[in-house]
Structures are given as C-alpha cells and as structure tokens.
Amino acid sequence: EVQLLESGGGLVQPGGSQRLSCEASGFTFRSYAMSWVRQTPGKGLEWVSSISGSADTTYYSDSVEGRFTISRDISKNTVYLQMNSLRVEDTAIYYCAKLPNSGAYASYFDYWGQGTLVTVSS
Amino acid sequence: DIQMTQSPSTLSASVGDRVTITCRASQSISDWLAWYQQKPGKAPKLLIYKASSLESGVPSRFSGSGSGTEFTLTISSLQPDDFATYYCQQYNNYLRRFGPGTRVEIK
Numbered sequence: 001e002v003q004l005l006e007s008g009g010g011l012v013q014p015g016g017s018q019r020l021s022c023e024a025s026g027f028t029f030r031s032y033a034m035s036w037v038r039q040t041p042g043k044g045l046e047w048v049s050s051i052s053g054s055a056d057t058t059y060y061s062d063s064v065e066g067r068f069t070i071s072r073d074i075s076k077n078t079v080y081l082q083m084n085s086l087r088v089e090d091t092a093i094y095y096c097a098k099l100p101n102s103g104a105y106a107s108y109f110d111y112w113g114q115g116t117l118v119t120v121s122s
Numbered sequence: 123d124i125q126m127t128q129s130p131s132t133l134s135a136s137v138g139d140r141v142t143i144t145c146r147a148s149q150s151i152s153d154w155l156a157w158y159q160q161k162p163g164k165a166p167k168l169l170i171y172k173a174s175s176l177e178s179g180v181p182s183r184f185s186g187s188g189s190g191t192e193f194t195l196t197i198s199s200l201q202p203d204d205f206a207t208y209y210c211q212q213y214n215n216y217l218r219r220f221g222p223g224t225r226v227e228i229k
Contacts, residue, residue, distance in 0.1 A: 045166065045209055045220040059216045095165055106213045108156035110177070112165035 002026040002111045004096045009116030012086055016120075020081040022096030022113055029077040030054070033099040035109060036070065036081045038092035048094070049081065053102035064090075086120045093117050124148050124212055126221040134229040141197040143224045145188075145210035153189045154214040160223075161206045169208075170195065200226070 008020040020036070035050040049070040050059045058070050069082040079096060094116050097109035125148040135141050145155065153173035158166035168177045170186035173193055183198040197204055205228055210221040 044222050047218045105216050108171045110168050
C-alpha cells in the first residue's frame with residue numbers, strides 16, 4: 001500500500017524558512033517522480049514543484065521559482081521542499097504527491113499524502 | 123499559460139441522480155486531463171486520467187470523456203459517498219493547472 005507522510009509544517013514569520021518532508025513507502029521510490037501541491041481556500045489547488053525519479057530534473061511554478069527547492073533522498077525514501085523567503089500568500093496545506101512515472105515534466109498525481117499546514121504570519 | 127474552468131461551481135443532486143460536471147481548458151490539451159474527488163479534511167483522490175481512463179479501484183459509475191478543450195465527468199447514479207468536491211487538472215505541460223472545483227451537495 002502506497003503511503004505518503006508529510007511533516008514539517010507550522011507557523012513561520014514572513015521572510016523565514018521552513019523545510020517540509022515526505023516519507024514514502026509501499027512502492028519503489030527511485031522509480032517515480034514526486035511533487036508538492038498546495039491548497040488554499042482562496043486559490044484552490046496549485047502545483048508547486050516536481051522532481052524526477054532520478055532527481056536529475058526539477059520543475060517549479062512561477063510563484064515559487066527561486067525561493068523553493070525540491071530534493072529527494074533515495075536512501076531515506078523521502079522528498080523534501082525547502083521553502084525560503086516565505087510570504088503570507090504561501091500559507092496553505094502542502095500535499096506530497098506521487099506521479100505514475102519517473103519523469104517529472106507533465107503528469108497527474110496518483111497518490112497523495114494527508115498534507116501539512118504551513119502558516120506564514122507575523 | 124493554460125487556464126482551467128469548471129461548471130457548475132456547485133451542484134445540488136439527490137442519490138440516484140445522473141450528474142455531469144464540465145471542465146474547459148483555455149487551449150487544446152488533447153486528452154491530458156485528470157479528475158479528482160476531495161472530501162472535507164482529506165487529500166484529493168484520483169478518479170480519471172487521460173480524460174477517460176478509470177483509475178484502478180474507482181467505481182464504474184464514474185466516467186470521463188472529452189478531448190481538446192472540453193471535458194466531462196459523469197456519475198451515472200449518485201451515491202451517498204459521492205458528495206464531495208471534484209477538480210479537473212490538465213497535464214499538457216509542466217504547469218499542470220487545476221480547475222476551481224465543483225462541489226456536489228445533497229439536494
């Protein structure tokens with residue numbers, strides 16, 4: 001059974017940093033691309049970033065490019081999202097999601113974690 | 123940048139009703155479209171991919187159709203477990219935008 005368990009959310013001040021983690025199990029981690037998707041009441045679901053199975057390719061939405069970094073540790077079956085220069089508008093539930101293939105360019109998401117809430121506020 | 127719209131935004135229906143939700147893309151996305159179901163406090167769940175392919179384990183009362191810019195999700199006979207919000211998502215390019223959602227509520 002595929003399981004994705006996010007952690008690392010919490011309250012952070014504007015301009016601050018936060019690192020999210022997503023521990024995966026139930027599938028061959030290195031064979032699948034992974035993504036982060038966030039959700040807010042106002043903007044709905046928004047894709048944030050993706051990383052290929054081999055970790056050699058990453059993609060970012062325009063809204064986080066240059067501030068967020070996605071990475072993965074195959075030895076720990078974990079994908080990370082390092083978030084820097086956080087803004088109030090980054091407040092959201094952040095979901096870790098698995099892609100059905102190893103490439104990260106364009107795909108849907110076949111499994112999702114339960115999400116972790118990040119609140120950016122002073 | 124491809125924009126996605128959905129209609130209606132809210133739909134009131136009864137158990138047993140046939141329900142259709144429409145998703146439109148601002149430009150052609152071929153059949154690179156997925157549908158998700160989300161219940162309050164839960165993560166989205168994949169229902170349909172490639173416009174009409176049913177994800178494993180999803181009941182056959184769910185079906186998807188369409189190509190190009192217009193797509194539909196149909197629930198042939200609405201069940202109590204189906205009251206939720208439904209989202210479409212394009213994956214024609216890496217920006218993979220979601221639609222704003224359609225809430226299906228009890229009439």
